[in-house]
Structure formats: structure tokens, C-alpha cells
Amino acid sequence: MTNKITAIFQVLLYLTLVNNFLIIKSANAFFPKINEPNQKELNSTSIQIGRTAIQLIQLGQNSEAIKLLELAIKLNPSEIALWNSLAEAQIRSDQKYKALSSLNKAIKLKPKEENIYFKKASIYMDLNNPKKAKFYINEGLLINKNSERGYFQLGNAEIMLNNYKSALIAFKKSSKINSSFWQSINNEGLIQYELNNSKEAISKFKLALKISNDAEPMLALAIVLFSTDNKSIYTINLAKNALISNPKYVSKNYQSKQLWGKKLQNSAQLLFKAKEMKKVVKEAKEKIQ
Structure with a gap:
């Protein structure tokens, strides 16, 4: 783990040098030429950083994971997996509102991914806001009406709202999809x-x-x-x-x-x-x- 993190920071140091050093082309000045990495290379680096961050999340090192993911996103802000992983680390660090912001970024990148809406709903459930949770669950179910997880969440939201009959309907739909x-x-x-x-x-x-x-x-x-x-x-x-x-x-x-x-x-x-x-x-x- 230590070697991976060291390698990542070496890459980041390299990118910092590229961004902060001016290469002067002069007959009187001699500087080694540094080839600036292309977007494909940056994307690849961000994925590697993201994978290491996921390992840190699994080890419970969420603060460190957040730092890595924020750096990875700077390199590749259009990678939805990085935003999802960042939200997960933020949730585990009890940074729920920041996690919601990260998931909003993910939705902009991929608005037809139902699991993002379900994850937002889970956060609102934790925040004791079942009405808001129910809204995002239904948004997710519009995308995938065969999600047992979505109907399970909907049932839970209905319980919190004391709508027991509606909750039963949702749970029955969930178990019908997946017995x-x-x-x-x-x-x-x-x-x-x-x-x-x-x-x-x-x-x-x-x-x-x-x-x-x-x-x-x-x-x-x-x-x-x-x-x-x-x-x-x-x-x-x-x-x-x-x-x-x-x-x-x-x-x-x-x-x-x-x-x-x-x-x-x-x-x-x-x-x-x-x-x-x-x-x-x-x-x-x-x-x-």
C-alpha cells in the first residue's frame, strides 16, 4: 500500500513540475525538456489513483481516500466512478452534504444511472428526510422499474412516513422481482x-x-x-x-x-x-x- 501511494505522489509531483516550471528556449539557457502528459495519460493516472483510494476506503482510511480522489478528479473530472467513490468516502466520513454534492456531479455526467439516485436517497434517509428520499427513489425507479433495491428503499421511506400500506406494496414488488x-x-x-x-x-x-x-x-x-x-x-x-x-x-x-x-x-x-x-x-x- 505504501509503495502505491508513494508512486502516485511521484506522478503528482511530476505533474506539478510540468504546471509550474516555464521551459525557456534560449541559446544561453539549458533546461531539460519535459513532455507534458496528454489527456489519455492523465485519465489513466486518475484511474490508478482511484483504485488506490478504493483500497483505502476498504481499510477505513476515508480521509486519505478523499484526498486522493480529489486529486484524481482534478486530473479527470469527467470520470463518474471517481465522483461515486468520493461520495462513498464522504458518507463514511459523515460528510453527507458533501457527498450529495459529489453525487450531483455524477448525475450531470450520467443522468440515467439509477444507483446514483438511490445513493442520494440513502443519504436523505440518514438525514431523517424521507420525503426527499422518496423523491430520489422514484427518480431512480423511473430509470429502472425492475430494481428490487429501489422498491426496498421506497418501502423504508414509506415506513418512516408511517404509510404502512404503501410500504407493504413496495416490499412486495421488491421480493417479486427478487424472491x-x-x-x-x-x-x-x-x-x-x-x-x-x-x-x-x-x-x-x-x-x-x-x-x-x-x-x-x-x-x-x-x-x-x-x-x-x-x-x-x-x-x-x-x-x-x-x-x-x-x-x-x-x-x-x-x-x-x-x-x-x-x-x-x-x-x-x-x-x-x-x-x-x-x-x-x-x-x-x-x-x-
Whole structure:
């Protein structure tokens, strides 16, 4: 990694020399001739810098990645991948408004790329602005009406707006497009439980759990089963394994971020108070402190 970064800065130093040194053609002056790189070479260099920046993002070195991407964009401002990567690094650095600006630049370069609109929507969701998020989701769905991710995001925005029926429609469209997209099936279960349809919620959580052994449908299923007086060893073990897998779910704040409704959150607290759950709940709380 160090060698790659060193090599990049050598290239950048070279370009700085080209831009800042005046080559004087004179019989009395001798300067070595420096060939200024053409746009193709600059573009190639920017791509290499971008690849290194992506590696830095993956390593969690987002500030360093941002610096590299800003330099790469100066070399090649028309490369959409660089703007997308810059936005990703900015999001991870909690620079959400700067990320929105970067994505706006990307949209100007490629206005028919639906994923840019979905990424903007995700930022607005994080900013607790579901109306704005819904606008950009629908913009993306106009480009690609068969995006399971788009309908999943739309369902989440509708949950935040308390439009449960509209959310169910969106999640059903998502899972119809991709029957393995367990997140949409899981979120159908979240809504059904808030609508007092425990039997349907259990069915959805079980289906989601068959597709993915994720902590969320595992814990949600345990909570709903427990709330319907199913306090079997199976139910308790489901809950224990879920909290061991992802202790963050012990937190009501984290549950809210996952769009759990008040009814499910309250039911979770009743399960966590069960004597069989005390040890694992205590350990989960300690892990997230």
C-alpha cells in the first residue's frame, strides 16, 4: 500500500513540475525538456489513483481516500466512478452534504444511472428526510422499474412516513422481482406485526430466515413468538443466537435505526427481561458500550 501511494505522489509531483516550471528556449539557457502528459495519460493516472483510494476506503482510511480522489478528479473530472467513490468516502466520513454534492456531479455526467439516485436517497434517509428520499427513489425507479433495491428503499421511506400500506406494496414488488431479497420480506414482517398481524409476521420472518441466517429476522421471529406465549427453548435460543451474532440489537436506538416499530421494540424488552435471557442481554450491552 505504501509503495502505491508513494508512486502516485511521484506522478503528482511530476505533474506539478510540468504546471509550474516555464521551459525557456534560449541559446544561453539549458533546461531539460519535459513532455507534458496528454489527456489519455492523465485519465489513466486518475484511474490508478482511484483504485488506490478504493483500497483505502476498504481499510477505513476515508480521509486519505478523499484526498486522493480529489486529486484524481482534478486530473479527470469527467470520470463518474471517481465522483461515486468520493461520495462513498464522504458518507463514511459523515460528510453527507458533501457527498450529495459529489453525487450531483455524477448525475450531470450520467443522468440515467439509477444507483446514483438511490445513493442520494440513502443519504436523505440518514438525514431523517424521507420525503426527499422518496423523491430520489422514484427518480431512480423511473430509470429502472425492475430494481428490487429501489422498491426496498421506497418501502423504508414509506415506513418512516408511517404509510404502512404503501410500504407493504413496495416490499412486495421488491421480493417479486427478487424472491431471494430477504430484507424486503423481513420488513414486510415488521409492518405486519405493527398492524397486529402476528401470524403473518411470523410467516415473513421464517421465510426471511430460510434465505439468510441474519440476526434481524432471527430476533424478530423470537420476539413475536414470545409475544404470542410461545416461550419454548426454540424461541429463547433464537433470541440468544441473534444477540450473540449482532449484540447491537439489544439497543432500542439501534432497533429504531432498523425501522422497528414501537410495538416490536416494546415486545423485545419483555423478551429481554425473561430470566433465561439475562446473561446474554447483559453480555450484549457490555459489548456495545
